[in-house]
Amino acid sequence: MKEVIIGFLGCGNVGGGVWNLLENFRKEIAHRNHLSIRVKKVLVRDVSKARSCAVPAELLTTNVEDVVSDPEISIVVEFMGGEQPATEYMLRALNAGKTVVTANKVALALNWHRLQAAAQEKNVGLYYEASVCGAIPIINVLQNSLQANRIGHMMGIINGTTNYILSRMYENGEDYKDVLGDAQRLGLAEPNPAADVEGLDAAYKLSIMASLAFHGRVPFPKVYTEGITRLTAMDISCGKEMGYVLKLLAIAKRDGNTVQVRVHPTFLPDSHPLSSVNGSFNAVYLQGHACQEMMLQGRGAGDMPTASAVVSDILRASTAEIHAHPTFSNTAEADPSLTFDDNWQCQYFLRISVEDRPGVLAKIAGWLAQENVSIAKMLQKGKADNDRVPLIIVTHAAPEKSLRKAIEAFDKDVCTVESVIRVEV
Ligand SMILES: NC(=O)c1ccc[n+]([C@@H]2O[C@H](COP(=O)([O-])OP(=O)(O)OC[C@H]3O[C@@H](n4cnc5c(N)ncnc54)[C@H](OP(=O)(O)O)[C@@H]3O)[C@@H](O)[C@H]2O)c1
Secondary structure, X not given: OEEEEEEEEOOXXXXXXXXHHHHHOHHHHHHHHOEEEEEEEEXXXXXXXXXXXXXXXXXXXXXXXXHHOOOOOOEEEEOOOOOOOHHHHHHHHHHXXXXXXXXXXXXXXXXXXXXXXXXXXXXXXXXXXXHOOOOOOHHHHHHHHOOOOOEEEEEEEOOHHHHHXXXXXXXXXXXXXXXXXXXXXXXXXXXXXXXXXXXXXXXXHHHHHHHHHHOOOOOHHHOEEOOOOOOOHHHHHHHHHOOEEEEEEEEEEEEOOEEEEEEEEEEEEOOOHHHHOOOOEEEEEEXXXXXXXXXXXXXXXXHHHHHHHHHHHHHHHHHOXXXXXXXXXXXXXXXXXXXXXXXXXXXXXXXXXXXXXXXHHHHHHHHHHOOOOOEEEEEEOOOOOOOEEEEEEEEXXXXXXXXXXXXXXXXXXXXXXXXXXXXXX
């Protein structure tokens, strides 16, 4: 039996889950993997804090050197969160010849090139399955199982907090602010929910996934990001009436060397496989030229689902004869062979407040037609209080910039565009 001595950077939700899983899975790990994993040191901020796991007090430390400079520790497992000091601590561990396993999408998305370079220089491993979609093994699938594919299309629900909020708004017609408050009370949203609801969390993850899927670095700033904070119960109920479900989607598409990477609220037909992924679940739907369509679904967060990915990485790292690295040259900048398209084509859902008189619809159709945007579907709602009525238009696929230009031409005295939501099919 091989003994592997590891150190933790952090011991909160995920760290506690990893400790508990290593403890309660000890026999299976010994039997299946012939490994005995021993945690030697655990870095925390406050050693006196109550913890969700029974880590012995003598293992806790506030001195990072006890973890990253201990020659007995061969694997450092990071779940502190945030860009710094996590990145610097991981670099110190890698430079000291230790393999790193991390659950930290922020540090990875922003500093992947630095971490990768250090790992390759020291011939050690960098493992990050838990950084994207919790228990869903999407990193392993993209890196290994789908190597024989050109991935042309990937769409994911990769943030559980926003999926919980949107699912409740869809099911019960509730308002965004009410559901967010409930999600915070239930511990499903952070007290400061900005990273989730503004789409940043999904954008960090998409930058990692798209880099692997396209075999070229897709830096975080290249991901167009729009959150869910401006969505209304009315948008969702009108979409529902027209057969659509609203999701915060992370979308990556490739056509030749042109790619689009974007995170934004998106209407999907209610028959789409992603439409039935509800609550805090995550899912990734993708298409490769050989594998064709595929969808992976599971728990994207939580102590045990995330620990499942972290512990699997620890086991892989402990038994790997050579550590795998990405197929592309991992630099801070975007891969020079990729062209980023910010004028993607999709359908659009427009909620417009219009004057209730004859001829208005013809005018709107005319303004859209000037930019070659045509109408696919329409829904008119009953009279509103202010003599204006809501009109819903779903366009045929059109370039983003054409749609924006057409809207600029709308006469504000006749109609006001209240919402623009992209539609994917
Ligand atoms: N929570 C999830 O479901 C989930 C899912 C997937 C990925 N992740 C990722 O996993 C990471 C950890 O998430 P979490 O929910 O476990 O966070 P958490 O509960 O806040 O735990 C963070 C831990 O790191 C320690 N820590 C933070 N800053 C430190 C510093 N400067 N020096 C020493 N120790 C420090 C904290 O110490 P104290 O305990 O003493 O405060 C705590 O133990 C994040 O990158 C997150 O994005 C989380």
